Amino acid sequence: MNITIVGLNHRSAPIEVREKFAFPENSLEEALVRLKTDAQIQEGVILSTCNRVEIYALGFPGEGINGAVTNFLNSFHKVASSSHEKYFYTYNGIEAIKHLFRVSSSLDSQILGETQILGQIKEAYFKAMQTGAVSRVFPFVFEQAIKVGKRARSQTHIGYGAVSISTAAVEMARKIFGSLSEKKILIVGAGNIGELTAEYLYSRGAKMVLVANRTLNRAQQLAKKFKGQAISFDEFPQAMLKADIIISSVNSPHTLLSKDMMDKIMLGRNGRPVFIIDLGLPRNIAPDVNTLDNVYVYNLDDLKKVKDANLEDRLKEAQKIESIIDNHLKKIASKLQGLINNEQ
Amino acid sequence: MYTLLFLGVLVAYLISAVLFVAFAVGKKSLFSKVALFAAIFGFLTQCLALIVRWQISGFPPMSNLYESMALFAWAIVMVFLIIEYRFHLSIIGAFIMPLAFLITGYSSLLDETVTPLMPALQSYWLTIHVMSCFFSYACFTCAFCLGVMYLLQERQLKLKHTGKLLEVLPSLEVMDSINYNMVFFGFILLSAGIITGSIWATQAWGNWWSWDPKETWSFITWIIYAAYLHARLNSGWRGKRAAILSIIGFACVIFTYLGVSYLLPGLHSYL
Numbered sequence: 001m002n003i004t005i006v007g008l009n010h011r012s013a014p015i016e017v018r019e020k021f022a023f024p025e026n027s028l029e030e031a032l033v034r035l036k037t038d039a040q041i042q043e044g045v046i047l048s049t050c051n052r053v054e055i056y057a058l059g060f061p062g063e064g065i066n067g068a069v070t071n072f073l074n075s076f077h078k079v080a081s082s083s084h085e086k087y088f089y090t091y092n093g094i095e096a097i098k099h100l101f102r103v104s105s106s107l108d109s110q111i112l113g114e115t116q117i118l119g120q121i122k123e124a125y126f127k128a129m130q131t132g133a134v135s136r137v138f139p140f141v142f143e144q145a146i147k148v149g150k151r152a153r154s155q156t157h158i159g160y161g162a163v164s165i166s167t168a169a170v171e172m173a174r175k176i177f178g179s180l181s182e183k184k185i186l187i188v189g190a191g192n193i194g195e196l197t198a199e200y201l202y203s204r205g206a207k208m209v210l211v212a213n214r215t216l217n218r219a220q221q222l223a224k225k226f227k228g229q230a231i232s233f234d235e236f237p238q239a240m241l242k243a244d245i246i247i248s249s250v251n252s253p254h255t256l257l258s259k260d261m262m263d264k265i266m267l268g269r270n271g272r273p274v275f276i277i278d279l280g281l282p283r284n285i286a287p288d289v290n291t292l293d294n295v296y297v298y299n300l301d302d303l304k305k306v307k308d309a310n311l312e313d314r315l316k317e318a319q320k321i322e323s324i325i326d327n328h329l330k331k332i333a334s335k336l337q338g339l340i341n342n343e344q
Numbered sequence: 345m346y347t348l349l350f351l352g353v354l355v356a357y358l359i360s361a362v363l364f365v366a367f368a369v370g371k372k373s374l375f376s377k378v379a380l381f382a383a384i385f386g387f388l389t390q391c392l393a394l395i396v397r398w399q400i401s402g403f404p405p406m407s408n409l410y411e412s413m414a415l416f417a418w419a420i421v422m423v424f425l426i427i428e429y430r431f432h433l434s435i436i437g438a439f440i441m442p443l444a445f446l447i448t449g450y451s452s453l454l455d456e457t458v459t460p461l462m463p464a465l466q467s468y469w470l471t472i473h474v475m476s477c478f479f480s481y482a483c484f485t486c487a488f489c490l491g492v493m494y495l496l497q498e499r500q501l502k503l504k505h506t507g508k509l510l511e512v513l514p515s516l517e518v519m520d521s522i523n524y525n526m527v528f529f530g531f532i533l534l535s536a537g538i539i540t541g542s543i544w545a546t547q548a549w550g551n552w553w554s555w556d557p558k559e560t561w562s563f564i565t566w567i568i569y570a571a572y573l574h575a576r577l578n579s580g581w582r583g584k585r586a587a588i589l590s591i592i593g594f595a596c597v598i599f600t601y602l603g604v605s606y607l608l609p610g611l612h613s614y615l
Contacts, residue, residue, distance in 0.1 A: 176516050271580030
């Protein structure tokens with residue numbers, strides 16, 4: 001008996017290919033049943049997320065089982081066999097289990113340290129259990145994977161620090177203001193990252209969203225979403241008197257805010273600190289605005305620096321997880337071997 | 345007995361200071377927990393030490409420079425523990441506890457013999473006046489630490505540094521508001537100290553204000569913190585400017601306390 005994985009992920013295959021092989025939620029049960037009907041396959045689990053499709057199978061070693069799983073993938077999705085072989089990877093035996101542990105602890109994720117994958121593995125495993133696709137070996141293996149995933153998160157800082165532009169902006173806002181509740185947001189120019197950033201801030205308690213946009217319709221749409229208020233674009237300097245966090249993403253060839261303008265605004269604010277997130281490219285805010293007291297301007301490059309630094313920290317934490325995984329593999333090796341031998 | 349307690353305090357504050365700094369550098373929460381425990385242990389031991397000394401001499405331990413230093417450290421740790429209880433920001437300990445240790449350590453170099461209380465100090469006003477002053481000093485010391493922390497963090501944010509310091513220091517707004525609270529309470533206590541002092545002076549010296557160097561410098565300190573509060577409430581001087589003012593104010597406190605004692609002898613020269 002041997003454990004094998006055949007799969008593709010965000011590294012091995014482009015999104016068009018991953019889409020082709022994905023298992024939508026409602027087809028999963030049927031797929032598991034069909035997978036199990038193959039005489040060579042004793043147990044099986046299907047993990048299908050937006051970044052990966054992986055079939056975990058227990059069967060006889062060698063070409064036989066890998067081929068059977070690949071055939072299943074092709075025939076279930078009605079894809080001509082061998083046309084997509086180059087996108088697949090396979091892992092066997094202890095390497096397969098190591099891969100599963102790396103997946104469950106998010107080391108194989110597109111965003112290192114993301115938290116969704118552990119839940120997705122749990123779901124995939126429960127689904128296989130419900131359909132009777134697993135019996136003795138995989139329950140043990142998957143429970144160990146879930147254990148390792150939890151341990152990776154609790155014993156290291158793999159999930160710490162913002163690793164996207166918008167969460168990095170939120171992180172900096174918290175370094176300035178501490179609690180974001182009751183802080184007022186002003187959105188100048190409606191862009192996607194800006195909207196996402198506002199969403200994060202809003203979910204952390206920030207209030208009174210004012211939206212200034214060149215097309216009023218879009219401003220109103222955004223204002224409605226955040227229970228805020230749309231204002232005309234030219235009003236944004238006055239709105240800056242009230243706001244604590246300003247998200248600017250205007251498509252404009254020249255800067256919208258100069259140091260002199262901001263200096264006057266700060267007088268009207270009675271010195272209350274302000275955080276300006278400049279997502280414009282070219283920049284919306286003159287660089288020297290940042291030199292004013294109590295004014296903190298972060299542009300795309302600055303936020304990228306924050307994000308990259310956090311990612312680097314996560315890479316260091318990933319090293320610790322690799323050794324957690326190796327230790328755990330050693331610990332369970334004999335028990336696993338016993339379980340597999342019993343199957344024969 | 346007293347010497348032993350004093351040694352206990354010194355060691356506890358040293359351990360606390362070292363561990364708080366280690367926490368700031370290494371971010372291990374165990375360090376900050378043990379450090380806090382050491383600070384509490386040191387504080388309680390110091391309470392005991394003060395009581396023991398009071399028993400030995402028969403008057404409150406605040407009659408000379410040595411005793412006042414111990415009192416200063418004790419008040420600082422007490423104010424720190426209150427801040428810690430209220431805000432749970434252990435990182436502040438990395439700035440305050442080393443100061444508390446240095447002050448305690450410095451006092452051990454001074455003459456610690458118990459001398460009979462000078463006739464001029466034999467009054468219940470001694471306790472009220474000195475306590476007010478030293479708790480105000482303690483508040484100003486904490487405000488100073490928060491001012492320094494604020495300036496450090498402000499620099500990290502302005503220069504877009506992403507290092508450990510940024511991570512470990514609290515948010516600007518929190519530090520600014522604790523700084524303000526400390527200056528506010530310190531100012532009230534200093535005012536109380538000056539008022540009780542002049543009432544006592546009227547009784548003891550027959551003159552409520554004599555422009556003695558200590559009085560003059562207390563007044564200058566008072567003016568600086570009054571300016572801080574005025575600028576803050578009326579002209580929006582918060583953040584960086586407030587932090588700088590609280591650092592300048594602290595320099596005056598130290599001069600009023602130590603500089604005047606060593607350099608400008610006057611009516612208060614027993615302290």
